[in-house]
Amino acid sequence: METIHVAFILLSLIFLPNHASANLEGDALHTLRVTLVDPNNVLQSWDPTLVNPCTWFHVTCNNENSVIRVDLGNAELSGHLVPELGVLKNLQYLELYSNNITGPIPSNLGNLTNLVSLDLYLNSFTGPIPESLGKLSKLRFLRLNNNTLTGSIPMSLTNITTLQVLDLSNNQLSGSVPDNGSFSLFTPISFANNLDLCGPVTSHPCPGSPPFSPPPPFIPPPPVSTPSGYGITGAIAGGVAAGAALLFAAPAIAFAWWRRRKPHDIFFDVPAEEDPEVHLGQLKRFSLRELQVASDGFSNKNILGRGGFGKVYKGRLADGTLVAVKRLKEERTPGGELQFQTEVEMISMAVHRNLLRLRGFCMTPTERLLVYPYMANGSVASCLRERPPSQPPLDWPTRKRIALGSARGLSYLHDHCDPKIIHRDVKAANILLDEDFEAVVGDFGLAKLMDYKDTHVTTAVRGTIGHIAPEYLSTGKSSEKTDVFGYGIMLLELITGQRAFDLARLANDDDVMLLDWVKGLLKEKKLEMLVDPDLQTNYEERELEQVIQVALLCTQGSPMERPKMSEVVRMLEGDGLAERWDEWQKVEILREDVDLSPNLHSDWIVDSTYNLHAVELSGPR
Template sequence: MTSLKIELLFAALLFSNFYCFVVSDYQGDVLVTMKTSLNASDTQLIDWNENQVNPCTWSKIICDVDLNVISISLSNMGFTGTLSPKIGDLKGLSTLVLQGNNITGKIPEEFGNLTSLTMLDLENNQLSGTIPPSIGNLKELQFLILSENNLIGPIPDSLSGLSNLINLQLASNEIDGPIPDPLFQVSKYNFSGNHLNCGVNFPHKCESDNGGHSSKSKTGTIIGIIAGLLGVMFVAALLVFLWKGKHKGYKREVFVDVVGEADRRIEFGQLKRFSWRELQLATDNFNEKNVLGQGGFGKVYKGVMPDNTKVAVKRLTDYESPGGDAAFHREVEMISVAVHKNLLRLIGFCTTPTERLLVYPYMQNLSVAYRLRELKPGEPFLDWPIRKRVALGTARGLEYLHEHCNPKIIHRDVKAANVLLDEDFEAVVGDFGLAKLVDVRKTNVTTQVRGTMGHIAPEYLSTGKSSERTDVFGYGIMLLELVTGQRAIDFARLEDEDDVLLLDHVKKLQREKQLNSIVDPNLNGNYDLQDVEMMIQVALLCTQGSPEDRPPMSEVVRMLEGEGLAERWEVWEHVEVTRSQEYERLQRRFGWAEDSINNQDAIELSGGR
């Protein structure tokens, strides 16, 4: 019997391996056929090789834990071929993005077999024929982007049954006929630049369609799309995939405009799944000599890839994963779509049964905390103009997370150590989304308080509930770090005074009008005193005890740019005077000692750590 069990187990293992090879093999065949059909050149998709069994290691491909291909992203590659019907065999596919090429021919009916698909983006190609009615079979579909092609005929009635659809883009085609009424219930749509009839119920929804335009106005469509996106302020974070540069010269990346920074562009590369072995070799087996830093989420290692590209590898040490690899993957994808000049771009990730790792670009000038307090002899310190730039850049990055991402992303550990500096000393906020990534799958309801002593907002500490105003508090403390060069908590100050917390220390010196005593002595007097005063005022507004009193990050950005600070500060001073008078009244009534009054904030912030 024992022998039989062993044989059965051996057979099961063989079958399991055989199944994986079969799955990988048929998917590889589909992808190679797709590559051929698209007329990929000899220098494109080189690693899509029919002799390599596992397509999950190929570029532009993401697989799930069961080795099913779930994402294909081939934007702006310059393909001139057609779409292979074989793509319809990839039943696990959830994302198919082929926008910005010159693909011709029809959309295959077989695409209706992709029942797991949530995003289909074929925008800005040369596709012809009608929209296949089989698209109506894609009940999981959320994004259907077919704008700027040569599609003809009516909109299939079957699309009305796509109950999960949240974004429908059909602009600038040659589509005609009526628009099914249910499609007007989709939260975001664009039918302009066609020959459509909106019907009697929605005549105002596509007035520009009724003129029977014979040619597409792409410039007008682009302006309309951009204006619409600016108007809704990124209704969903995934729309960052859909805001495409119309520059055919960009072959391997999508370029996304930053709101309010129209003259700057950001490179958004394909998220890559690394193997454990790749990262092990890159970091010299996670050698301690390569540790760049360590925080609440784990250690960060410097790594060098085979092409000599430097990366930073974060090895998470506090990760609970009932949902497994697929759940982690979904959360990583959500974080990866937050793309902004002042946010650290996620390159890729790695998962094993026991490990979770994230891979980021290497930041040459390390962190703001390092540049303020940990410099080696001969290394340059942060001068005042750079500190001002860091303050504004960090504010813009947090504003994007809070107000332009849906759902919003709360950092929960804003501090100088988590603000990195690129080769030009531009601020890049790192570790955003990691609190969600780690906590989202915890089995209990209570969220673990995460953060660093001296940076944690009092309401988060006492209730465990965080909000964007929690980040505003941490940002205010970071501003004080920038001005003073000091840590948020420093017990060395006990030798001269009672203000262990930097916030209390600065408040005291601000009341005493000793601003010169606050400023980092490493600046050697090379700063603008008005700038210092402005930054301290913004910091104190951000660190008010009540979260409702703190300004949102969009207002912080405006104040740093010179708008609205005076009015806010006047209100703050009035409140502080009233509070001081009340303390004095209570002191006289109850005979409290002066020290016990002056340190109320310190007591509140220190409690329960």
Template sequence: TGINYEVVALMAIKTELQDHYNVLDNWDINSVDPCSWRMVTCSSDGYVSALGLPSQRLSGKLSPGIGNLTRLQSVLLQNNAISGTIPSTIGRLGMLQTLDMSDNHLTGSIPTSLGDLKNLNYLKLNNNSLSGVLPESLATINGLALVDLSFNNLSGPVPKISARTFSIAGNSMICGVKSGVQPQQSMSRSHRIAIICGATVGSVAFVAIMVGMLLWWRHRRNQQIFFDVNDQYDPEVCLGHLKKYTFKELRASTNNFNSKNILGEGGYGIVYKGFLRDGSIVAVKRLKDYNAVGGEVQFQTEVEVISLAVHRNLLRLIGFCTTECERLLVYPYMPNGSVASQLREHINGKPALDWSRRKMIALGTARGLLYLHEQCDPKIIHRDVKASNVLLDEYFEAIVGDFGLAKLLDHQETHVTTAVRGTVGHIAPEYLSTGQSSEKTDVFGFGVLLVELITGQKALDFGRLANQKGGVLDLVKKLHQEKQLNMMVDKDLGSNYDRVELEEMVQVALLCTQYYPSHRPRMSEVIRMLEGDGLAEKWEASQNVDTPKSVSSELLPLKFTDFAGADESSVGLEAMELSGPR
């Protein structure tokens, strides 16, 4: 019949919700492909894999039609005003890993069908008005990492839910853990004394055993050398369906971390190509300083956040490894490398990235960043957007990587950090001078990335080759004003590019790299402008804004201009040092 059942299901959801701010205005029943719709993410094979509508001030009810989106892996509807009951049809979503409907106005009971979600990792239904007894079926889900049912009106006994983090606080009618044995109403005095004595003796014995084990462990550890990683070290780590690799396994896959297998090196660590026993090829990121992520607990937190970021334009985390002195992350291997490497490649004498591919890469990168900024909870700031951090899959689709250890941002607008991490030529002026970063820091980096896609060169290299006294952005602005944009186009492209799209991309780049963060567009606006919607109005408005004469000179303060003479590299600089005395 030609009808896309996913389109029908999404339109049913749109119909039942009340969208006061037109967030879903581009959801169209006549569309054959919902993958371009706002807040919808699709997998590489074209099925809807994530529905991300957090904090969009939606009300109304959630349609049972959601049960027809059978390939969904993530549903994020938190912090809205959605009312009514949770549709039992959600139980059909056998691939679902994340369900977050916290901070809404949901009523009724938790559907028993949720127990059918055998792949579920994260369940958050806290801060609603749910009532009734917790379904026993939740105890049958084995891979749960987090369950938060706090602050509802739930009652009755609590099933033995197997989750590393489980919160049921704020439900006054909860009876306690259901054990299958009814508690006795009374107990003899001698029975109570026996229990107390037994517990005391057991506690003393337990403490003595633990002290003995600690002394033995310290003795053993003092005998070990640093590189002798104890593969048996395995604190209780349960991170849903992420694969936990042993250090020995990853060391073997990379041929003992052989330098010949190095794919790249960033601010946080070295990435190696790995060949696993099952024949699969992976990228293994070995963190330089395992203490940099705050130890075991912080590392697990970071890993959980990374695993929640599921989008076709983001690098998916597939596993991890943690030992006493090692932290490693495992990702899919990207066969076409990075945008930076492909900009220098040629196929049969022609550039590997033609103009249409570069435009597609720009849009894909923007969509990945939009997901990090507006659809992740907590939000994630990348802080180092550049061509070498955008990878390419077998279809040359842009995959944003290296966001795994970026600073996390809650619903506040900004974050101040003491260490400035990024790449010279891509760092926003406010971040470089004060350490203050926000989503607009990434928008600035994206603008510089657009310049690299157009010129085919690193931003700093382009400015040096043109003998530009000011900065790179000054040169771009000058060429735009003089209508000589053809002078900045990658010479390898020849005349094989769209002149109108070129001017639009340059204008978007200049809008993204405006000096004041508040003047830069959000990534959602960037995507619309790259698609030709609203750019003319935004550009016209920007021409009436006063900015410093030379933005680019602010990017590289005099004391750090030595970096400009070297290759582009990631840096970690102290904000206090950069900003001077306060």
């Protein structure tokens, strides 16, 4: 009995620290909940009687039951923040963007020394930026834009050497913008629309400083005029000089030819093109030769994929880092260098954990290249349909994470980039997987960026058959709802493992369009037949039905009836799907009763040809 008692004490001592930590963090988050106004009850699960906050919605913990993420972006919250948040010592992501939170930013946030991302943009915060934020030595993303912050920019922020993205625009900040430390490479876009800021990066000189003077324009020297009496002599002298130069250059030419015969060409023989001195934020500017060497001369053996914007090559930099190099087609930069620089800078500002991070670029008179991190696990499409036998299939929990992660990435492009970015080719092949099999949306921003209030009309439809929304195909007009349609098809790819368009299905008298094939099986009540055989029976049927419901809502014929990606995120998190699905069922029943179904396109590539009965899938249980 005494042995059991000792063992119990030891177990208590082992688990007590984690229990106490969770309790302290739970108390802090509950204090936050009390001070926030929550009209949509997104914090309903934050129950103070549950000691461990790891079971709460919008809270993520590590294996030691310590909070590492708080995701409350775009939740229509108001109120103010509390200093108790400073006890979340392991917090890495604090996402409170796009709410209506007021008051000052607590200085205690400077205690969150593991913080990687602080997103407080699009709120109503007032007061100064806390000096204590300079202690966040691991911070990479700091976005405080679109608030009402005042005062000067703390010099302490320049000490954050890890800082990659900074956005302080659209506030009421004043004083000089630091230009040392981590601030030395940030561009005016990070500080825009702060009328009282001054310094070189703002184009407004500070009081007492000399006015900025642009560099003098380059004027080529005038051609040297040669007197007529020296024309023949000059030509002879020039010919002799050229002959001598060729004679002395012969060994070098022979050496270069020999090097080209060598199997490991490192491009000593490739004429270098001048890279313009262009700096875009903290993006690295690669030389063309550097990327040629990294990709073995853009060798076909290093091609990772081909797309409408060009080819992607695997490369290894001089330091051993693996990268993916996208070599853009010339047609993708019709506006020349300035447009390319503008679009690259906008792409670089789109930073989210579920978006492929642009690492650098290369620009020469004839080449445009973008450099991204290499994703060793490939794309969702390759994992579904091209995986080697030694690689296990994607399990159901991983597929759910991919669905939610990619939805979050697209939602960020639509709602939190200004101007918004429309992807225009959402598909499984463009959803990449990092080392933890988290979804990373790639290939975004390469189509023209879209102004917040305007739709984008193109002369050529960009996209992939089976993923293209019907209105985009018929009108050439894209919007965020065309991305929603493509995302819905991608969800069906995740569930079925099949291609969005596959002529092989004709062999079984099935539909070549995945959407029609799925709807046909659901109409025949054959839910189990559409599930990817690789999943076998290792999935929750209720969860599967819910994901199918989201996919069908996203692929409705009318773009007006499709949800926004932010709503898709909420539905996948379990918020609002039942209501949206019930509403859709009622509309479908009404259409059947009064024969108001929309006219169907005769072209089977354009649109779906099936109408589901409203009772095919039950609502969330």
